[in-house]
Amino acid sequence: MSKLDNERANNLKSSLLPDPEMGEPFLLTPGPLTTSFAVKQAMLRDWGSWDGDFRAMTADMRRRLLALLGAEQGAFECIPMQGSGSYLVEAMLGNMVPKDGKLLVLANGAYGLRAAKTMEAIGRAYHLLDKGDYLPPRGAEVADILANDPAITHVLAIHCETSSGILNPIAEISQVTYAAGRKLLVDSMSAFGAVPMEPDQIRYEALVSSANKCIEGVPGFGFALVRRSELIATKGNCHSLSLDLHAQWENLEKSGQWRFTPPTHVVAAFLEALKAHEAEGGVAVRGARYTSNRDVMVAGMRELGFETLLDARWLSPIIVTFFCPADERFVFDRFYELMKDKGFIIYPGKLTVVESFRIGCIGQMDEAIMRRVVAAAKQSLEELGVTSAAPPQAAFEERKKLNA
Structure with missing residues (x-):
């Protein structure tokens, strides 16, 4: 040195x-939040985005995130994506909701409302349940909306709405969503890594989170954890070139590389944060x-x-x-x-x-x-x-x- x-x-x-x-x-x-010295120190080295060492880091990160999720082996795929949490929410919605589908957005704060604006921006149909600043969406009212609108194909729930600090009843929402034959998507930006979300306990098709939240990394990218069968079916569905989760996944599987320049230093820091998360318990x-x-x-x-x-x-x-x-x-x-x-x-x-x-x-x-x-x-x-x-x-x- x-x-x-x-x-x-x-x-x-x-x-x-x-x-x-x-x-x-x-x-x-x-988030961003206070990080450890080890996470900061991991960013002191430069990495080549196409180099084998960095590709190995990406693969290790993906494996660790899937292990953290706790899903059955092979059931889910991990797709990292450049950008803030809102980029990942848009990527999830633009990939998972079909062009002829319709999303029920459950909002009780700024992030649910932002998801509704995202649906409007990408030209996909949605129904907004706005509970105001802090009231939680409850299973009975979700079930009622789904019963009265057969066009709805997917439901979006915010795991932890940081506008108020409320932890929304995801298990309750999941139960009524699948009872109605619909599919659940979860924005778990501020909860994943600290609140359990094992897919065999709470059913959902995709979850997105960010590097700079409960895993205690730094800002720069997020990741989607998607049920593999659902991900395969999304090919060609995305509205965006850069936010195409399926295309990013295909490229990672084929070459181990991100399609576009990855935030190498942030990935190195996040990998260190993942190791610390595991070591902590x-x-x-x-x-x-x-x-x-x-x-x-x-x-x-x-x-x-x-x-x-x-x-x-x-x-x-x-x-x-x-x-x-x-x-x-x-x-x-x-x-x-x-x-x-x-x-x-x-x-x-x-x-x-x-x-x-x-x-x-x-x-x-x-x-x-x-x-x-x-x-x-x-x-x-x-x-x-x-x-x-x-x-x-x-x-x-x-x-x-x-x-x-």
Whole structure:
């Protein structure tokens, strides 16, 4: 390793544990998120996209993702694809929904609505069930829509809707979808790797996720996990040259290469993240750590007077939405800056009825870090002069609707 490479490695090593004095705060977001030193270090080397070593890395990554999925051997295929999570959602919809098919989009936040916009953009028929900011789509209403619209061929569900932090009832949705003779597609961007999704437990035809979420890689690509029989049937169906999952899969199977220039450094980092995920104990242990992060953080924030949008049965271990305090001295933008000064980047809210903000539970963090988050929130409230973090009455009315 050259002197310059040694300096770079030493600089990165100093950020193994992020610290505001070192210029790297913890990212309390649903991804990008705080990554390990090993993941960062994996990006220090350049890779040739056509070289045998990189092709072997791609093959290893695909094998590991299929093993993580937990499907019967040969039942599913893994197709990595360049771009953000939204690219993968569009790829899944453009490949899996036939040109003469129709999609039922289950939306309870920004990502379901974005899927509906995607269907409109690619010229495919869809029906939108919009539950608003946070209410979960339930099996009975899905069954009712399917019974009254025989043109619907597929259903799209968002596994974890990060607008609110809600973990949607995928098993319930799957059951009614297949009882009606339809097929389920899952956007599991923010949940795959931490919440079990074994296809023999919950039926679906395709699932998409991203490198920079619960597996704790960095942004740059996503992947589709598709039932092999369904994937074969999609040949020629895609609306796009670059987002054609079938064509990408064929090329990977034939040559081991991506069709277009892959994000080589990101793949190297992701492979390191996959190894760490396995070493930690897989989906169950990763999910348990995130759940513990959530529970410690939520308990601490409630002690300060904050209230969560959701009650326990809907809280995901990914990100939690809190109502903003009613105290007029609480200004979110100032609170955000104070938290950032203390080493924590939180997330704005997306609710339309009342003001809110979100705190992520994923990434290279543990209970000790979450206690520091609560301490930083307490200090920030004091600096704002806020004596009570209790939300306005309207917030309780909204939560009452959810729990009805």
